[in-house]
Amino acid sequence: MSEIKEVQKDILVTQDLSIGYKQGKKERLCLLSDINLTIRRGEMVCLLGPNGAGKSTLMRTIAGIQSPLAGYTLVEGIPIRDRNFKEIAQLLSIVLTERINVGNLTVYHIVSLGRHPYTSWMGRLSEEDNDKIKGALEQVGLLHYADHFINQLSDGERQRVMIAKALAQDTPLIMLDEPTAHLDLPNRVDIMRLLHRLARETNKAILLSTHELDLALQAADVIWLMARGQTIKVGAPEDLVLNGSIEETFHNKSFIFDRKTGNFIMNYQKKQIIQVLGNDVMGFWTQRALSREGYQVTCEEAGNCSVKLLEDTMEWEIHRNEEVKKCQSIQELLAYLRTFLVFD
Numbered sequence: 001m002s003e004i005k006e007v008q009k010d011i012l013v014t015q016d017l018s019i020g021y022k023q024g025k026k027e028r029l030c031l032l033s034d035i036n037l038t039i040r041r042g043e044m045v046c047l048l049g050p051n052g053a054g055k056s057t058l059m060r061t062i063a064g065i066q067s068p069l070a071g072y073t074l075v076e077g078i079p080i081r082d083r084n085f086k087e088i089a090q091l092l093s094i095v096l097t098e099r100i101n102v103g104n105l106t107v108y109h110i111v112s113l114g115r116h117p118y119t120s121w122m123g124r125l126s127e128e129d130n131d132k133i134k135g136a137l138e139q140v141g142l143l144h145y146a147d148h149f150i151n152q153l154s155d156g157e158r159q160r161v162m163i164a165k166a167l168a169q170d171t172p173l174i175m176l177d178e179p180t181a182h183l184d185l186p187n188r189v190d191i192m193r194l195l196h197r198l199a200r201e202t203n204k205a206i207l208l209s210t211h212e213l214d215l216a217l218q219a220a221d222v223i224w225l226m227a228r229g230q231t232i233k234v235g236a237p238e239d240l241v242l243n244g245s246i247e248e249t250f251h252n253k254s255f256i257f258d259r260k261t262g263n264f265i266m267n268y269q270k271k272q273i274i275q276v277l278g279n280d281v282m283g284f285w286t287q288r289a290l291s292r293e294g295y296q297v298t299c300e301e302a303g304n305c306s307v308k309l310l311e312d313t314m315e316w317e318i319h320r321n322e323e324v325k326k327c328q329s330i331q332e333l334l335a336y337l338r339t340f341l342v343f344d
């Protein structure tokens with residue numbers, strides 16, 4: 001009991017958790033064991049990892065949907081294991097990936113479902129329930145949509161409705177399974193920013209699984225980095241970049257993780273070396289285009305070809321042997337380079 005008291009300052013604690021599957025009477029597939037993780041108040045944690053790493057299994061086990069092979073999860077010091085549905089629903093709320101398709105329900109009605117663990121068996125909403133629903137809609141910026149039917153909303157707005165439902169449920173921990181999966185880039189950014197702001201404003205703990213590495217690196221307070229059979233790496237995104245954990249976890253011969261920008265760059269086979277004179281934004285995009293074309297770009301003198309960037313006029317000057325050719329676009333530059341790649 002003393003152990004449990006000690007960890008109450010953290011909203012979520014996993015203690016010596018083992019996750020996996022029972023296969024038959026004796027066989028077990030243990031994906032990972034001795035998982036000891038915590039999430040503090042006001043913190044947004046992103047769970048990242050390649051396909052099949054065990055993210056969904058970990059999320060389901062934390063949420064009590066799946067039994068752990070060993071160990072347990074505590075939310076505000078209360079063990080999730082063996083709690084009934086209503087008790088768990090007062091400790092954690094879950095936003096699933098699936099797009100909801102309930103056209104004849106209003107936004108208000110859907111968010112009100114979050115109050116289910118608190119209402120009587122008749123489901124009648126009290127004044128407090130209605131206040132929480134309106135407050136949740138306000139927090140996600142959708143109060144003016146309260147009377148709209150869900151099928152009148154965009155995917156981004158629907159996702160915000162589901163987040164409002166979780167807020168109305170008023171649990172210390174909110175878990176989201178790939179919350180940006182069906183969204184375009186502006187909506188993905190909005191949802192991540194919203195979740196980060198909500199963690200701060202509500203002082204709740206937010207845990208989400210995602211494949212959005214770049215967004216997670218920018219928005220998460222903490223990243224849990226999961227790879228099959230390896231201990232979960234935990235840290236601020238920047239620490240995990242600097243210590244090489246991100247690169248190691250997503251290691252693949254098709255792309256390279258650029259520690260300077262936090263981006264993955266496609267790893268093209270380099271056939272030729274080319275000198276590029278000039279840098280800045282024009283240099284960055286020229287280098288990207290040349291890499292795709294199979295050139296290894298250098299600022300040193302190399303080979304028989306160099307590209308000079310004329311930034312004032314946005315032109316590219318190609319010097320090859322004694323010839324000089326000016327191009328007005330990267331497309332033209334690449335087309336020109338291709339003409340003599342064939343003959344070289």
Ligand SMILES: Nc1ncnc2c1ncn2[C@@H]1O[C@H](COP(=O)(O)OP(=O)(O)OP(=O)(O)O)[C@@H](O)[C@H]1O
Pocket residue numbers: 021029031049050051052053054055056057058
């Ligand atoms: N019901 C099951 N019984 C046995 N093994 C399972 C079961 N569900 C998943 N697994 C295995 O557990 C491993 C982890 O799966 P999980 O879905 O947790 O990974 P994930 O990281 O969420 O993957 P993804 O990113 O593709 O969603 C996989 O190798 C999968 O084959």
